[in-house]
Amino acid sequence: MEKKDLHFWREVISKLRENAAGWSLDHILPVVCDYVTLSDASEHGMGGYFILNGVAYAWRFEIPPEWRRLFTLNLLEFIATNWTLHLLIKIVRCVSPANFRVLAITDSSSALGWMRRNCFNPHLQPCHDIVSRAIASELVDNSVSLDKGHIKASLHSRDEGDATRQACDIRAKRGRAFILSSIAGGTSVAKAANTVRINQKHSRAWSRWNKYLQHGGIRFDPFLQNPHSRRGIEIRYFILGFAFVLRYDWFGTNRGKQLTAGVVRQYIGSVCQTFVRRGLADPSRLQSGDLRPEFEEFFRACEKVDPAPNRKSGLQTKVFRKIRAPRSKPILHAIGELVNGAVHFAMRACEYTLSADPAPLTKLLTILKNGRPTTNRAEADHVMITFRMQKNGKKEESIVRKRSAVSPEFCPVRIWAGIVDRILSYPGTTLDSPVNTVQFNDGSLGSITSAAVSARLKAVVHKLDTTFPLEKVTAHSIRATYATMLFRQGASLETVKLMGRWKSDAFLLYIRQNSLMVDVSEALQACDTLNYIPVNN
Numbered sequence: 001m002e003k004k005d006l007h008f009w010r011e012v013i014s015k016l017r018e019n020a021a022g023w024s025l026d027h028i029l030p031v032v033c034d035y036v037t038l039s040d041a042s043e044h045g046m047g048g049y050f051i052l053n054g055v056a057y058a059w060r061f062e063i064p065p066e067w068r069r070l071f072t073l074n075l076l077e078f079i080a081t082n083w084t085l086h087l088l089i090k091i092v093r094c095v096s097p098a099n100f101r102v103l104a105i106t107d108s109s110s111a112l113g114w115m116r117r118n119c120f121n122p123h124l125q126p127c128h129d130i131v132s133r134a135i136a137s138e139l140v141d142n143s144v145s146l147d148k149g150h151i152k153a154s155l156h157s158r159d160e161g162d163a164t165r166q167a168c169d170i171r172a173k174r175g176r177a178f179i180l181s182s183i184a185g186g187t188s189v190a191k192a193a194n195t196v197r198i199n200q201k202h203s204r205a206w207s208r209w210n211k212y213l214q215h216g217g218i219r220f221d222p223f224l225q226n227p228h229s230r231r232g233i234e235i236r237y238f239i240l241g242f243a244f245v246l247r248y249d250w251f252g253t254n255r256g257k258q259l260t261a262g263v264v265r266q267y268i269g270s271v272c273q274t275f276v277r278r279g280l281a282d283p284s285r286l287q288s289g290d291l292r293p294e295f296e297e298f299f300r301a302c303e304k305v306d307p308a309p310n311r312k313s314g315l316q317t318k319v320f321r322k323i324r325a326p327r328s329k330p331i332l333h334a335i336g337e338l339v340n341g342a343v344h345f346a347m348r349a350c351e352y353t354l355s356a357d358p359a360p361l362t363k364l365l366t367i368l369k370n371g372r373p374t375t376n377r378a379e380a381d382h383v384m385i386t387f388r389m390q391k392n393g394k395k396e397e398s399i400v401r402k403r404s405a406v407s408p409e410f411c412p413v414r415i416w417a418g419i420v421d422r423i424l425s426y427p428g429t430t431l432d433s434p435v436n437t438v439q440f441n442d443g444s445l446g447s448i449t450s451a452a453v454s455a456r457l458k459a460v461v462h463k464l465d466t467t468f469p470l471e472k473v474t475a476h477s478i479r480a481t482y483a484t485m486l487f488r489q490g491a492s493l494e495t496v497k498l499m500g501r502w503k504s505d506a507f508l509l510y511i512r513q514n515s516l517m518v519d520v521s522e523a524l525q526a527c528d529t530l531n532y533i534p535v536n537n
Contacts (some may be wrong), residue, residue: 034100034220035092039084041076043068048084052091053222054278059087070234075127077106082135089138100220104146109122125419166267207269210252212242224279236283240294242266247302261302268295294518314484315461320410323460334438335448336458337419338476341435343410344401345385349475353436354447367417377417383417390501397501452476483507 011150039048061376092100186219211224213229221229224238246264249257272282284295291299320340325332342352366373368382386398394421405413423429426439453475461473479500486496493508500507522534 007082011398034102035088036103036105037081037088038083038105039077040104041080042071042417043076045075045078046076046083048080048087048165050084050088052088053210054274057087057091059083071127075131078128078131078135081106082131084134086138102146113225126350136417145427175185181392192198202274205267206274208246209242209271211251213238223275223280232298234283236294239268239272239283240272240298243295243298254346258306260306261299264302265299303503312474312477312480314481315457315473315477316464318462318464319457322464323456330441331452332456334422335453337415337422338436338448339453339457340410340413341415341419342478344415345399348390349453351387351390352478353450353453353475356458366438367420377420379411380417383416387501394501394503399501 009145024031024241035052036048037048039046041047043063045060045062047058047060048057050057051057062358076332084506085102091491097517171272204223211221213219218224218229224230224235226390230238243264245251246267247259249259268284272284276282282454285291291495320343323339324336329331338352346352366384366386367380368374368384369376369380371382381403382400384398384400386396388396401412403413408414418430419435422432423433423435424439426433426437428445429437438448439445439446454473457473458470459476461468462470483496483501485497487493491499497505497507
């Protein structure tokens, strides 16, 4: 064991030599800790949690019955500390390369205090030294240091207790009541934490906001609540500067390439909503809820020089006929079925092709007869699809389409029954398999992607009309087709909106201009005589 300690210290000295700036190991001078982690253990299990940028992360592990009473409680507590530290370091390192300091609180001490006072015989209790080295290695490898303080000031000297209280007041002010109540409760800290899931777009926006602040020398204060961080500048101007940086994609993959005003609006809105969820005011808006004038002017200036939006075009009926392919070409056949089925439900591309979401957005597909599920799909009279989550915010919405008595060729029940039969013919598939499942020529199963659908649609459209602008044809053209066809059939705008699952009037952008043409000459002829009603002022 002593030999392993020597090897460890040799690595430490080597890394300190590589870092010319040096690294504080024991923090002789009191400083404010950047993060607080809490962990605890019992003979039945271990757990831990920490709060990072207003989000609580927690974990819990139940010890199997056959392992219980094999380890000292002290050892389990600091295994829990090690894993909680490991999780914190991994998450922080994703957004910040800077060194930071952690107050790792255990049941009766801090991790640093335990490591300094560890007096177990390494020959009789080797596991304790192994855990100590594991924590130390994690710290050295990631340039992280531990704080020796503790929330309970009575365990330390008066000065040290004051320093600890100051640290907790400054860095854990909003979560202090939560932390103290969790410790006093004596229950597993994992039960007290709420895990917050952040979607991919919000996570990307918040990550870029943190990079923007760190580039300006502001770390660990993403909400700019420290006056020293703001340096006399109002928070709204930080947001406005961030909008300018986003405009030129400084922290993206194509630095210098201009993002459109719409994309910048989404990023700014996502970051400002995080402020609101934290209980703070939206920096980009007035108390009335209107956008601040400086932001209005910024977005208006960006929109003036932005290129015209590429509106997706609706497709003609002959495209849906032509895209069908024989079963001898399995991928093309599956794409043709999906496209013909998707148009009946005005499906978004992510609802019928492979999306970034690991769980399929089209959750359930049920073939019905007389309102009840049936396995006899040839005699079914309805098809019902449940959309797990939608862009409009609705969840678990079920949409039903009935069998067509006019067009067997474009009957939604026949099309989707065929898709179900095809997928169930693959080995290992069930009724829960995604609707974009396909079997390749080598027998393996895969998923139809949005790119594959777009490529197939472009190829078919080009064969039918070589002059048609292919940049207007994508997997999302399905919704444009749905809106245009229904409107031209005489459906009201409210009907199109409801049937197409639009929450706003954005669907109007999909209706092609030739669907809204008005014969002005006929209107002028009809208004040859106007009734004049005098008004007394």
